[in-house]
Amino acid sequence: MSERRPLKMDLVKLDEELYCTSCGRRVTYERGVVVFSCPNCGETIIVRCNMCRKHSNEYICPNCGFRGP
Amino acid sequence: MNIPMVEDSELLVPKQKYLSAGIHVGSKIRTKDMSRFIYRVRSDGLSMLNIKKTDEKIRVAAKFLARFPPKSILAVSARIYGFKPVRKFAEYTRSMSITGRILPGTLTNPQAPLYLEPEVVLVSDPRVDKQIHDEAVKIGLPVVALVDADNTLEYIDLAIPTNNKGRRALAFIFWLLTREVLRVRGDLPPDGELPEGYDAFATRIVGIK
Numbered sequence: 306m307s308e309r310r311p312l313k314m315d316l317v318k319l320d321e322e323l324y325c326t327s328c329g330r331r332v333t334y335e336r337g338v339v340v341f342s343c344p345n346c347g348e349t350i351i352v353r354c355n356m357c358r359k360h361s362n363e364y365i366c367p368n369c370g371f372r373g374p
Numbered sequence: 375m376n377i378p379m380v381e382d383s384e385l386l387v388p389k390q391k392y393l394s395a396g397i398h399v400g401s402k403i404r405t406k407d408m409s410r411f412i413y414r415v416r417s418d419g420l421s422m423l424n425i426k427k428t429d430e431k432i433r434v435a436a437k438f439l440a441r442f443p444p445k446s447i448l449a450v451s452a453r454i455y456g457f458k459p460v461r462k463f464a465e466y467t468r469s470m471s472i473t474g475r476i477l478p479g480t481l482t483n484p485q486a487p488l489y490l491e492p493e494v495v496l497v498s499d500p501r502v503d504k505q506i507h508d509e510a511v512k513i514g515l516p517v518v519a520l521v522d523a524d525n526t527l528e529y530i531d532l533a534i535p536t537n538n539k540g541r542r543a544l545a546f547i548f549w550l551l552t553r554e555v556l557r558v559r560g561d562l563p564p565d566g567e568l569p570e571g572y573d574a575f576a577t578r579i580v581g582i583k
Contacts, residue, residue: 337529341494341516344438344532353531358511361407361527371434374533 316340316350325354327362345371378413378426385429386550395546395572397536398423400523407527411535421523423535431534432547435518436554438532439494444468448492450506452476455541456498458577459548463496466552466568472506481509494518499538500525520547545576 317323317340323332332338337355342348346369353364364373382388392398400421404412413424439447447469451460457473464471470490472480479486495510496518497503507529510517516531520538527533534551537543549572556562 337511337514339514339516339531341438341531342441344434347437347441351531358529358531361530374527374530 326364327357397543403524440558446493449496451498459575463548476505549575
C-alpha cells in the first residue's frame with residue numbers, strides 16, 4: 306500500500322505556521338485547509354482555512370490584488 | 375441589453391462566439407454567492423452571466439492550471455454533455471480525466487482500483503461532481519470549478535462563471551480553456567489556434583428512430 310505524500314511540500318514547510326489569507330487566523334493541517342499559489346500571479350502563497358472555504362469568503366492576493374474564488 | 379458593453383479586443387474570442395455558444399445564459403435559480411457574476415435578470419427569470427468576468431476567469435484558470443505538471447491535473451464530469459469536452463481537454467493538455475460515475479475512494483483510498491494522486495481538480499459542475507469534490511476537499515486539493523447561477527462557491531478555490539449545463543456551452547468553455555492552457559504552457563504560439571474548432575468538443579446527439 307502506497308502512502309500518500311504530505312501535501313504541498315513544495316509550497317510550505319510542515320513546521321511553518323500558516324495563516325488564512327481571508328480571515329487571518331492561524332490554521333493547522335486539518336481537513337478542508339488548502340494551500341496553493343495565487344492563480345493570477347503565482348508568486349504568493351494563498352492559504353484558505355476550512356471555514357473560509359465553507360462560507361466561500363473572498364481571498365485577495367497581497368501581491369497582485371486578485372480576488373477569488 | 376443582455377450582456378455588458380465590452381469590445382471584442384478585450385476578450386479572448388469575439389463576443390458573438392460567446393453568445394452563440396450560450397455561455398452567458400444562467401439558470402433561473404440564483405444563489406447569493408453567484409450574484410457577483412450575474413449581470414442582469416431577464417424578464418423570463420433567466421440570469422445573464424457577465425461574459426467579461428467569465429473571460430477574466432478563464433485567463434486566470436489557464437495560468438493556474440498551466441503551473442501544474444500536466445499529469446497532475448484531473449478533469450471530471452459526471453454530466454453526459456461534459457464527457458466529450460473533458461476527454462478532449464485531457465487529450466490536448468495530457469492531463470487525467472474521469473467521466474461518468476466516480477468510484478468512491480478514487481482520491482482517498484490507496485487500495486481503490488482507480489486510485490489517482492492529482493494536485494488540482496477541475497470539475498464541470500460542483501453539484502453533479504459532488505463525490506470527487508468532497509474527496510478533493512478532504513485531502514486538501516485546490517478545486518477549479520465551472521459554476522452556474524444556481525451553484526454555491528462552497529469549497530471552490532477558483533470559480534469560472536458559465537453555463538455548465540448546455541451542450542454547446544460546455545464544449546465551448548472547455549475548448550477555450552484548453553487553448554489558453556496550451557498557449558500559457560507554450561505548446562501553442564500566443565495567437566495559435568487548436569487544430570479543431572469547438573464543435574469537435576461537443577457531444578453529438580444521435581437521433582432515436
